[in-house]
Each structure stands twice: as C-alpha cells, then as structure tokens.
Amino acid sequence: MLKLENVCAGYGKLDVLWDVSCEVNEGEFVAIVGPNGAGKTTTMRAISGMIRPKSGSIVFNNEHLENKSMKQIHDLGVSFVTDGGNLFSGMTVKENLLMGALNIKDKSKKAELTEKVIGLFPRLGERLNQQAGLMSGGERKMLGIARGLMSEPKLMLVDEPSLGLAPSVVLDVFRTLKGLTNEGVIILLVEQNVNTTLKIVDRAYILEKGVINGQGTSAELLASDYVQKMYLGIE
Numbered sequence: 001m002l003k004l005e006n007v008c009a010g011y012g013k014l015d016v017l018w019d020v021s022c023e024v025n026e027g028e029f030v031a032i033v034g035p036n037g038a039g040k041t042t043t044m045r046a047i048s049g050m051i052r053p054k055s056g057s058i059v060f061n062n063e064h065l066e067n068k069s070m071k072q073i074h075d076l077g078v079s080f081v082t083d084g085g086n087l088f089s090g091m092t093v094k095e096n097l098l099m100g101a102l103n104i105k106d107k108s109k110k111a112e113l114t115e116k117v118i119g120l121f122p123r124l125g126e127r128l129n130q131q132a133g134l135m136s137g138g139e140r141k142m143l144g145i146a147r148g149l150m151s152e153p154k155l156m157l158v159d160e161p162s163l164g165l166a167p168s169v170v171l172d173v174f175r176t177l178k179g180l181t182n183e184g185v186i187i188l189l190v191e192q193n194v195n196t197t198l199k200i201v202d203r204a205y206i207l208e209k210g211v212i213n214g215q216g217t218s219a220e221l222l223a224s225d226y227v228q229k230m231y232l233g234i235e
C-alpha cells in the first residue's frame with residue numbers, strides 16, 4: 001500500500017504541493033487528475049525520490065520513502081514511467097527494455113520478462129531491433145511502460161500516458177495498466193484526460209494548484225457537478 005500524508009514539496013523556494021494526502025491499496029488502480037501545472041508530476045517526483053518533500057510522509061509497504069534516495073526507492077520496487085518515457089532514442093527497443101532490467105542479474109529471468117512485456121505489447125515484439133527514436137509516439141509510450149515493467153515493480157507511477165495518443169490507443173494502454181493491477185502491481189496514474197481516466201480507474205483524486213480538492217470513486221466523480229462542469233464540459 002502507498003500512503004501520502006500531508007506532503008509539501010516544491011523546488012527551492014517555490015512551494016508546489018500543499019498537504020497532499022492520498023493512498024493506493026493493493027489491487028487498486030488510482031489516478032490523480034488535474035490541469036497543467038497542478039503538481040501531478042511533482043507528486044510523482046516526490047514519491048520516486050527525485051525531489052525530497054519539505055514535510056509530510058510517504059509510506060510504501062511499511063517503508064518510509066521521504067528520506068530515501070532514488071536508488072533505494074527503486075530497489076523497494078518503485079518504477080516511475082515519466083511522460084517522456086525515459087527512453088534512449090539511439091538504442092534499439094530490445095536494448096531499452098534490457099536497460100529497465102538492470103537490477104535483474106539472471107539472464108533467463110531477463111529473457112522471461114522480455115517475453116512477458118512483448119506479450120502485453122505485441123507491437124514492440126515486431127520491432128525489437130528498431131531504434132527507439134524511430135518509433136511512433138504511441139509505440140514509445142508502450143515502450144516506456146514496458147521498460148518500467150522490466151524491473152518487476154511493485155508500484156508503478158505512470159505520468160500522463162495519454163498525452164499525444166489517439167483515443168483508441170489511450171484505452172488500450174489504460175486497459176493494459178488495469179490488467180497489471182490484477183497481477184498485484186499497484187498503479188498510480190496521473191492524467192489530465194479526466195474523461196477517459198474516470199472510465200477505467202477505480203478511484204481518483206483531483207489535484208488543483210497543489211491541493212487535493214476532491215476524491216472519490218470514478219462513479220462518484222463522474223456524477224459530481226464540479227467534475228462535470230470543470231473537467232467534462234457538461235453545464
């Protein structure tokens with residue numbers, strides 16, 4: 001289980017997150033939704049150790065993360081799939097996948113994981129020797145997620161996978177993520193695409209200007225006047 005309590009974080013003197021609290025339980029697919037600049041990516045940076053919270057606590061499976069390094073947090077099974085996918089564009093698809101499995105020494109295990117992620121994203125299997133930089137935007141997203149999975153994460157933080165993708169591909173990617181939660185991977189997604197996100201996640205938090213301004217099950221949020229007006233364009 002992942003639990004953030006009263007997390008305040010920012011950059012130097014700039015405060016971005018104000019008392020952010022949220023939690024994701026085993027088997028749940030949860031999203032943080034909010035507009036540009038709300039602090040979604042900053043929240044993921046704080047969880048993954050890229051920045052250190054100014055106050056508050058972040059606990060994952062009984063371990064406090066707020067004082068740990070990125071490496072220690074990664075070693076606890078946390079994988080951060082950034083909106084750019086963190087890819088090495090001059091390397092092949094296969095090389096990128098293997099870079100995701102640097103923590104796994106056993107060669108047969110690496111091969112097994114490669115087979116598994118290709119099963120999830122068959123498109124990647126057809127392009128194993130293609131340079132990552134020559135893949136389409138959607139394929140690069142898939143590769144970013146696949147690469148994140150190669151470390152066998154227990155918690156995956158996925159930053160705006162829908163950005164720049166066609167609606168049908170977005171649903172595919174979200175369904176794949178949902179499938180992973182059924183295998184016990186905890187997924188925290190951040191998204192601006194509120195409509196599609198609420199169709200697929202179990203629960204969501206609304207983050208606006210660094211503050212959690214709402215939360216609920218997807219059904220509750222889809223029915224809320226505020227969400228309809230502010231995010232779904234329904235008057």
Ligand SMILES: Nc1ncnc2c1ncn2[C@@H]1O[C@H](COP(=O)(O)OP(=O)(O)OP(=O)(O)O)[C@@H](O)[C@H]1O
Pocket residue numbers: 011014016034035036037038039040041042043192
């Ligand atoms: N490295 C940084 N240094 C200084 N300020 C930053 C840095 N990264 C982000 N910010 C600022 O922090 C605020 C929140 O940014 P953040 O990237 O977390 O928003 P976001 O919700 O992910 O937005 P988007 O949907 O556009 O990705 C913004 O005002 C942004 O300008």
Ligand SMILES: [Mg+2]
Pocket residue numbers: 040041042083159160
């Ligand atoms: Mg962002």
